Amino acid sequence: MSKEMKEKLKKQLEGIKAVDIMSKYAITIKEDEKIMKLAHLMMRFKISGVxxxxxxxxxxxxxxxxxxxxxxxKITSDIQNYAEIEDFADMNATAFMTKDVVTITEETNLFEIMKIMCEKNVHTLPVMVIEDKEISGVIGKRDILNAFYGFPKV
Known part of the structure; x- marks a missing residue:
């Protein structure tokens, strides 16, 4: 790809903001939510991160x-008996969540979002409202692919 084409593509990507491509109805969970409920939410709504x-x-x-x-x-390699599987089902989100969350704002452009996802090796980015620090949406890898390749949201 020529330098001119790269610059043109970069400029186009910089014109697309997180608010334009994010899933606006962010599903969140509380710290004490059980793993089984979380897994069911992710499967039901076809999302890769909460x-x-x-x-x-x-x-x-x-x-x-x-x-x-x-x-x-981890559990399939360590399970000694059925009781351990039951213990697993009682685990809550704090036991297995990633604590250092990479977030973006509604104004972060697509070029920066793609760069963050690649550099930080993350596939789900919560989108934050700057003023009140609330989650306004979530961007997943599917949102990025749809925006980059021009497919409409489904």
Missing amino acids: PVVKDNGEICGIVTSTDLLNIMK
């Missing part, structure tokens, strides 16, 4: 499908 919030709405972590798969790997 922000974890405190009672006051402040984000304190995120759980992704990768986190769930890593837990499955």
